[in-house]
Amino acid sequence: xxxxxxxxxxxxxxxxxxxxxxxxxxxxxxxxxxxxxxxxxxxxxxxxxxxxxxxxxxxxxxxxxxxxxxxxxxxxxxxxxxxxxxxxxxxxxxxxxxxxxxxxxxxxxxxxxxxxxxxxxxxxxxxxxxxxxxxxxxxxxxxxxxxxxxxxxxxxxxxxxxxxxxxxxxxxxxxxxxxxxxxxxxxxxxxxxxxxxxxxxxxxxxxxxxxxxxxxxxxxxxxxxxxxxxxxxxxxxxxxxxxxxxxxxxxxxxxxxxxxxxxxxxxxxxxxxxxxxxxxxxxxxxxxxxxxxxxxxxxxxxxxxxxxxxxxxxxxxxxxxxxxxxxxxxxxxxxxxxxxxxxxxxxxxxxxxxxxxxxxxxxxxxxxxxxxxxxxxxxxxxxxxxxxxxxxxxxxxxxxxxxxxxxxxxxxxxxxxxxxxxxxxxxxxxxxxxxxxxxxxxxxxxxxxxxxxxxxxxxxxx
Amino acid sequence: xxxxxxxxxxxxxxxxxxxxxxxxxxxxxxxxxxxxxxxxxxxxxxxxxxxxxxxxxxxxxxxxxxxxxxxxxxxxxxxxxxxxxxxxxxxxxxxx
Numbered sequence: 001x002x003x004x005x006x007x008x009x010x011x012x013x014x015x016x017x018x019x020x021x022x023x024x025x026x027x028x029x030x031x032x033x034x035x036x037x038x039x040x041x042x043x044x045x046x047x048x049x050x051x052x053x054x055x056x057x058x059x060x061x062x063x064x065x066x067x068x069x070x071x072x073x074x075x076x077x078x079x080x081x082x083x084x085x086x087x088x089x090x091x092x093x094x095x096x097x098x099x100x101x102x103x104x105x106x107x108x109x110x111x112x113x114x115x116x117x118x119x120x121x122x123x124x125x126x127x128x129x130x131x132x133x134x135x136x137x138x139x140x141x142x143x144x145x146x147x148x149x150x151x152x153x154x155x156x157x158x159x160x161x162x163x164x165x166x167x168x169x170x171x172x173x174x175x176x177x178x179x180x181x182x183x184x185x186x187x188x189x190x191x192x193x194x195x196x197x198x199x200x201x202x203x204x205x206x207x208x209x210x211x212x213x214x215x216x217x218x219x220x221x222x223x224x225x226x227x228x229x230x231x232x233x234x235x236x237x238x239x240x241x242x243x244x245x246x247x248x249x250x251x252x253x254x255x256x257x258x259x260x261x262x263x264x265x266x267x268x269x270x271x272x273x274x275x276x277x278x279x280x281x282x283x284x285x286x287x288x289x290x291x292x293x294x295x296x297x298x299x300x301x302x303x304x305x306x307x308x309x310x311x312x313x314x315x316x317x318x319x320x321x322x323x324x325x326x327x328x329x330x331x332x333x334x335x336x337x338x339x340x341x342x343x344x345x346x347x348x349x350x351x352x353x354x355x356x357x358x359x360x361x362x363x364x365x366x367x368x369x370x371x372x373x374x375x376x377x378x379x380x381x382x383x384x385x386x387x388x389x390x391x392x393x394x395x396x397x398x399x400x401x402x403x404x405x406x407x408x409x410x411x412x413x414x415x416x417x418x419x420x421x422x423x424x425x426x427x428x429x430x431x432x433x434x435x436x437x438x439x440x441x442x443x444x445x446x447x448x449x450x451x452x453x454x455x456x457x458x459x460x461x462x
Numbered sequence: 463x464x465x466x467x468x469x470x471x472x473x474x475x476x477x478x479x480x481x482x483x484x485x486x487x488x489x490x491x492x493x494x495x496x497x498x499x500x501x502x503x504x505x506x507x508x509x510x511x512x513x514x515x516x517x518x519x520x521x522x523x524x525x526x527x528x529x530x531x532x533x534x535x536x537x538x539x540x541x542x543x544x545x546x547x548x549x550x551x552x553x554x555x556x557x558x
Contacts, residue, residue, distance in 0.1 A: 148469060
């Protein structure tokens, strides 16, 4: 391994931290790049400065895991290179372009572990661009990392485990939660009983969230439809229908999300082959059970490669690092790899339970109103996209982007591409997988044009 | 009424900045987004419709919260720590 470039780990969340740790244990010195100022990813995100809240107040039942990840990563400090606040914006042929500290650094790597995480999955709803409407993840970041509530009377809307978790966290923080609006019918939650065999403590925790919300008088409405956010210069209320009747509630903050979607753009630039995943309703980079992608020496771990949650991500990160070691003919523990595989398979079975309990509201996509913004960057309305699809006989998502500009804005489709694909499938009567996926483009996120090249090639050897 | 309501860090050191020319105070540990939205309802206006925007994902993904400084620099508010003396412009022009 003399003279070989160092492995690159993208992301310092649950998966990236455990990957880096396993690489260091094998004697490698990885470079870890992460957009955040400190490690932890989204779920275990740290505050910018300490405040009066305890870790238990911040991370709840997961405080022990958060503490362990933060501590273990800090302990690696001398054994790896770590660039926080660093944006990987391009990847090709074993070279990464990374914007950090106002300059663009070019890094040659040998072995790449992508642990890029996830963001909230969204379908546009009327009024979703109003100030005060945030994603569920965003509502959680505001509270956890910034110690702020997104309103004084907040409604949480959507589906997925985050819906009840964030509502409960707000309630515990003393914020008035006006209601939880669940897209799924109440009966869907009976699916959680099937999860009791797999992870009884997780199921019990979820039931406790719901029970405590109800006990504090938080209204929980299941099977909501036709949700719209109302307001002038900021959100002032939510309207919805339930069993055919219209309901309306005043609020000054909304957390909204429909479970999570994987961040896959870096894998795309790395040249990874993709496959359609029915459960996630998304194209995901192909990987074997260990996390190997279709590209030699490129590995995938955590929610960026398919939604599985933080516990799975820790294991997938370590597992991918073991695969990298194996492929480099370094010593690694096949026994440990086998344990990780068993644990991940168990979590994967639980994901099926969660999907049944928090189903994606497929009928919402069919019911998108023409005057609702589909693409919030370029402000393309659903009706404009529908017109483009019909007029130009569009059956493929990149073509829809070219013609309508949906997905061409600053977020590069992170927020709207999933919804646009759902719309295109419904509009053309095709299956979701057949409309394709948006190709990723460098730079993966906006970078300043004034970036100056670093004085020399940054290329740390082992 | 501002969008964000502080629950923690209320007693942290103040950080002076200006918002559309008006002197304001944030707190140590604020992002730009928090500093702005704990005193205002928007961080920018849409360059297409002129409608106010105040961010969405708060984790650097949606690119909805780009703001402009008086010197022309553009920053993503949710991932940028507030620094003393920043002069933020939310009303004039667009952040396109």
